[in-house]
Amino acid sequence: MKKKLYQYTIELTNGPMTSGLLQRFAKSAGSRSVIQNYVKTYNIKTEDIEQPMDSFSSLHEFFIRKLRPGSRPQAETAVVSPVDGKVEIAGKIHPDSRFIVKGQEYSLSELMGSEKLAERYANGNYAVLYLSPADYHRIHSPLDGKVIRQFVLGKKSYPVNQSGLLYGKSPISGNYRLITELQTAGGNVLMVKVGAMFVNSIELTNTKDEWQKGEEVGYFSFGSTVVLFFEPDRYRFTENIVAGEPVKVGEALANML
Numbered sequence: 001m002k003k004k005l006y007q008y009t010i011e012l013t014n015g016p017m018t019s020g021l022l023q024r025f026a027k028s029a030g031s032r033s034v035i036q037n038y039v040k041t042y043n044i045k046t047e048d049i050e051q052p053m054d055s056f057s058s059l060h061e062f063f064i065r066k067l068r069p070g071s072r073p074q075a076e077t078a079v080v081s082p083v084d085g086k087v088e089i090a091g092k093i094h095p096d097s098r099f100i101v102k103g104q105e106y107s108l109s110e111l112m113g114s115e116k117l118a119e120r121y122a123n124g125n126y127a128v129l130y131l132s133p134a135d136y137h138r139i140h141s142p143l144d145g146k147v148i149r150q151f152v153l154g155k156k157s158y159p160v161n162q163s164g165l166l167y168g169k170s171p172i173s174g175n176y177r178l179i180t181e182l183q184t185a186g187g188n189v190l191m192v193k194v195g196a197m198f199v200n201s202i203e204l205t206n207t208k209d210e211w212q213k214g215e216e217v218g219y220f221s222f223g224s225t226v227v228l229f230f231e232p233d234r235y236r237f238t239e240n241i242v243a244g245e246p247v248k249v250g251e252a253l254a255n256m257l
Contacts, residue, residue: 023060023201023221031059038062042134064137064203064219072140072249074214077238078186079254081247082142082217083226084135088128090241093229097122108229111192112179113153120188123232127241127253130225138219139193140249141211142228145182152178154195178202178218182211186256187234193218194225214250233257 025031035056039046046053048071056062074080093099097108097118108118131137154176176195181188193202201221211217235254240247247253 026060074250075252077252078256079143084248085129085131090127093124121229125230145184149181187231190229192227
């Protein structure tokens with residue numbers, strides 16, 4: 001009952017009109033006045049932010065803020081975290097290309113829109129990284145690789161916070177998502193960027209065919225999630241990748257086997 005009520009409430013509020021209103025406000029000059037309250041509410045650390053706090057023209061501009069060069073050093077591991085956030089789960093993909101997040105079972109073929117592509121990652125590993133409204137929302141490449149495909153799936157988006165993952169209508173495989181597949185020295189890696197409630201904006205800032213570990217590739221508008229998928233027997237997660245633990249851009253995520 002609780003799950004049905006949650007889904008019904010979100011369906012009523014998550015449409016083009018509400019999404020548009022939220023976007024317009026966040027990008028308006030009037031939203032500048034709420035930045036300080038936003039910082040206090042979410043206890044955001046400001047010392048790493050590149051530009052002065054009084055220079056942001058809107059809440060949206062603050063949300064997609066950049067950080068000072070050198071504030072996110074890169075670990076020497078093969079794969080590093082592409083975002084600041086929290087590890088929701090890091091685990092094994094089932095032989096039938098299914099994986100579980102917060103008790104919900106997901107199908108890789110539904111998430112990717114391709115049975116053939118899903119088969120590549122069966123028995124591999126995956127990690128779900130959640131970005132809260134407090135987090136730095138720019139996305140970086142987790143490793144060196146060649147972009148071999150990039151495509152968008154989905155339209156509307158459920159929240160990807162704790163309640164969304166528990167009660168949402170398959171938010172990871174049903175939400176608006178931008179999928180990038182990279183060819184790397186350790187096999188192919190799939191990077192799924194999942195849109196959040198109301199706002200489906202996932203902006204690419206890097207259109208090159210080759211991505212370098214740590215370089216910026218895009219940003220989210222509002223809280224979101226990144227899911228990484230690895231082919232079987234190619235990469236192993238580092239000891240710091242534990243469910244519930246925070247992670248920052250550039251911190252160790254996985255090593256090649």
